[in-house]
Amino acid sequence: xxxxxxxxxxxxxxxxxxxxxxxxxxxxxxxxxxxxxxxxxxxxxxxxxxxxxxxxxxxxxxxxxxxxxxxxxxxxxxxxxxxxxxxxxxxxxxxxxxxxxxxxxxxxxxxxxxxxxxxxxxxxxxxxxxxxxxxxxxxxxxxxxxxxxxxxxxxxxxxxxxxxxxxxxxxxxxxxxxxxxxxxxxxxxxxxxxxxxxxxxxxxxxxxxxxxxxxxxxxxxxxxxxxxxxxxx
Numbered sequence: 001x002x003x004x005x006x007x008x009x010x011x012x013x014x015x016x017x018x019x020x021x022x023x024x025x026x027x028x029x030x031x032x033x034x035x036x037x038x039x040x041x042x043x044x045x046x047x048x049x050x051x052x053x054x055x056x057x058x059x060x061x062x063x064x065x066x067x068x069x070x071x072x073x074x075x076x077x078x079x080x081x082x083x084x085x086x087x088x089x090x091x092x093x094x095x096x097x098x099x100x101x102x103x104x105x106x107x108x109x110x111x112x113x114x115x116x117x118x119x120x121x122x123x124x125x126x127x128x129x130x131x132x133x134x135x136x137x138x139x140x141x142x143x144x145x146x147x148x149x150x151x152x153x154x155x156x157x158x159x160x161x162x163x164x165x166x167x168x169x170x171x172x173x174x175x176x177x178x179x180x181x182x183x184x185x186x187x188x189x190x191x192x193x194x195x196x197x198x199x200x201x202x203x204x205x206x207x208x209x210x211x212x213x214x215x216x217x218x219x220x221x222x223x224x225x226x227x228x229x230x231x232x233x
Contacts, residue, residue, distance in 0.1 A: 083193075188206060
């Protein structure tokens with residue numbers, strides 16, 4: 001069994017708003033440029049354009065196998081109330097990569113990814129930097145990501161990287177499967193939610209809602225912790 005490193009819990013709320021998310025989702029969405037795939041000539045002139053790929057790399061074999069296989073049985077899927085335990089600083093989850101629907105009806109996805117040469121501090125830098133421009137956001141997933149903007153752009157402020165995104169909200173347009181979603185990602189302080197985050201780890205926790213309606217759709221968490229030669233998410 002691999003060590004558990006990342007768990008994304010999708011809580012799909014049928015026809016209702018999730019408590020605690022309405023205010024964030026209803027905030028004014030920034031005025032944005034046209035949505036488009038790939039890079040424009042202006043984007044290619046940016047100093048980081050050399051890192052833009054033509055396509056996203058294929059999924060790892062473990063993810064492809066989980067995607068092609070059956071869903072995880074409901075009784076094996078943890079509820080969102082156990083997220084702090086599932087993403088503990090040490091130990092493993094019974095299922096590192098999988099998908100399914102919990103007994104409560106909530107949709108759940110977990111993905112384990114090893115990242116050679118990467119540290120948790122790099123992840124904090126990334127989340128403090130990438131949402132300010134759509135061209136930065138597209139570096140993450142050239143196929144699915146179309147737009148990103150921030151409620152408050154403090155990426156240039158002389159503050160710690162975590163302070164740039166915790167308490168902030170990112171507005172994104174991205175494809176999830178074949179459907180384009182317009183989402184608000186309201187970043188939370190994981191410590192305030194009972195997570196243990198050692199100095200060489202990071203946990204990026206957020207409430208996810210619609211960017212065009214006061215509707216909550218779930219939680220997401222990226223847990224990053226060190227392993228030999230890099231980190232696991």
